[in-house]
Amino acid sequence: MDNYASFIGEALEKTRCRECVPSWEEIQVLMGRQEMLCTVHYPGPGSCQLHISSHTTANEVVRRMLEKLGLKESRNTFSLFEQNAHWERAVGGSTIIADILTRFENLSAKEPDSDSQWRLCFKLYCLLDADAISVDSIEYLFLFEQCHEMVVRGQLPACEENLQTLAALRLQSVIGDFSTHSPCPPLDELFPGHMVEARLLMPPCSPPALLPATQPPAQGCPPPQRFPGGLLGGALWNHTATAAHKQKVEQDLRLRSRLKEEAAAIMSTIVECWKGLAGYSRRDSMAAYLTIARQWSGFGCTLYEVDFYISSTGCFSQKLWLGVAATCVSLYRQGEAEALESFPYGQICSYGVSDSNTFKITAGDRDLLFETTKLTEIMQLMNAYFSAIRCQHGRGDDVVSITEGTAIEVGFHHLPPTPTPTLLELPSHPV
Template structure:
């Protein structure tokens, strides 16, 4: 029944002919198969044998799985399959096992789709797709094959052997020169590369990225990148190609050593030292050195190459690039993103770049950073530049646009944020909605002793006003109108018609106006049975079309827009009238009055987060509340309510932890509170800082009660000094 099976690999009868077909540098990767010898009817060296299904290979992919049953035998040298389990059965195929072979383990997806558990064994030229109906059997085969692979001696390519020779003879210049002279594989070439310089596991090394980013095998990707390096030497605009190579290396970590070796090869004895084509490779090597590091073996080889290049070409551009790279290798940690186009441009010139930090409304500060500068370093630099070094409050950087705001961890590389903003800007049409970096108050530890003539007071005022306009200050409309008038007085000074007014959403929480208008429109709908056409302007009413239901929906939408516009105009007029009543009030008085009004609310000075709260263990649906995290404790508010539902200080908290990515738990003395929030890590980090400060203050005053236990994992935040200059200006 199996006589019509197509062989996946026919056995060579003449092994000498087969060896002649194998390139010299790859012969060490192939092990010759030893013929099986039998003793008393039992094969020697058999590790495992049994029936498995093997996928039938066809030129045209069938919509269903086609398998055939074979007898498989695993030995220390190979995985063979036969027609049956008899002693004289015909061997149909053989997969030689080396240390570069790999096994892809079973997954539930294949089982759900086919009813079979599947393992894939990758060899140098082909692979076996094996299937069984039993998971235990599948795992046993996968473990046995992987153990054979693990016991094989590591395969070493000529380049890897030469790297070892160079390391052994690094102090003997004569031997080194002979190594380079007689081994062209270490030197620049204009010929294509047909196989990687370093050994790679066979098969789809990047199978998890194949569908999303189109990657193939690591072997093929390495050859493609070398082809790109040769194109780079003549490219007019090298930045996109450099960024693409860096992205490939960032996605495929095993490829990084290979590309470092390729660049070392291409910068060794080039035809024209210091030419544009030669410097292109040094520029890419510069960008790689600030993005990720190679393994220790390749790192030693890279440092040797840099020192050799400096000795060979002193006082040249090559020397300067080598010096820059050597310095970067000491400071680099693996980045999360590749350098932006702006960063690549400055790296090609071995320069630093300028980063714009916004603060206190329309003000901004330009800070000089490099590829290693962290957010904590930038914050420390700004504290000195802006004269805030003596403040007891804490500051941080935030990523922010019109709708969202995210805390930047102190150890985040700022250059990664710039790359992220560059990628996001492609899909953002409105300039005002672009992402920006803001310097803000982070922990409000001492609000009572902020000097009023200090920048810190202005920062506090701006953040409180932002909280008000986003709807995180529960107050009557009358109070909100008064605050809006004070904001106008602060922004424009005394009433005038010569200065354009800011948008209403910059003065007043728009959701209150929208809720009021929607309620009035619904009231009209419920009381007016004749329709709403007579309530709309003639042009709008006559332009409506369609069925009755659709017409009513369109009428409602049009009426909502019209009423919203009318109410917004009326609201702005009311704000302006109140603004006219504040002549002569200075900016400082406007800020002080504004903050005194907001200070009356119990949530003043706390950071508010919208959370889903499970107040009862029997309830499976979260209740949306405000969680206020402040210096004295925590409080829960219903959205829009002045009084808190529940509040507790840090002495009542036994422990707190992030239980899942977006879930955190606070344990009190008598109950547990479970919360959901996309900012769970930020919330727990704030609680950590506030509780530590609270118990530090309590200890000073003689209260030695135990502090809450942090049982979740939090990133350690730290601050370092930024050694670059900063300049400030007002937009």
């Protein structure tokens, strides 16, 4: 009875409604008055198993992971992420972990493909002080692994030569010295795929020459006869469509063949570079990798794709990256290292969601509008950085408040209310 009373008491303290119907596994565990086991992965091959109840939140799991991994003294902040091979998102701090596990179970039943398997991952979230991370700490491994994720996704602007060096350093850190018997991972786990495809970009085909205008019939000659509509049209169309399809198939085969050739050439260069790293320890390889990555001025920021950008001064552009970092928000052309514009947090008066797919930042006397599908993610991360910065400045109680239907007020200026909720909560990191 004491266990039941304790369970009910803890559950009542957290009035957040469950998002999913409890799974059969959860019901069985509850009937046996036991706790569930939850596997939390972290960058690299590591994972931890934690006992959770039906009302354990993401914030609680993060605190326990910080204790287990000895990261409580870190100046950086961490979060739980739900992820599969192609997608990830930070988990809100008050989210019930049992709901996430039930959703994973439901998704896995619908999508049994191994690439679609879901998991919880504990990762660096706000990189506030990369220099303070000890090279011997597990946090340094987090930084290395998450940096490599950015490289493979094509989110670290660097020349091809540097990217090949990074791939070789990755092999040295993971496998050690080159050996003909060492299993080599596929290229897409070492090198950004878009760089391979970029080698195959062909100049746009010139438009076909215009046919000469039909000469009018000579005087006295009967006009040329036309076949009745539909008489041969079907036969001609079928023949043309078949020829076009055959040509496309042949073109695709040639393209795939060239992709394989380019990938093999790049892999060969990487392996040669790897051979030259013989004797490098894992620690040396990781340090050399991060030294090259830090050459980019935006190192440590999180990049979000922006479909369209316009400012009140008339500047506009398409297909950009919005980089959210510890000190500023910056705009980059995709693949370019230099920022188009950068806005330190001290200049940002307000930020928020202005409609279903538009994010608005007011910096000084400028209004900046970004069209993106990552509204919640951008909002969460900016909230987290502002909260962390204020805590570090000794203003821990004066955190950014989050309410539905209003913008987030950062300084003297705030966005007008919108009927759409701007954000539900901060991600799962204690700040």
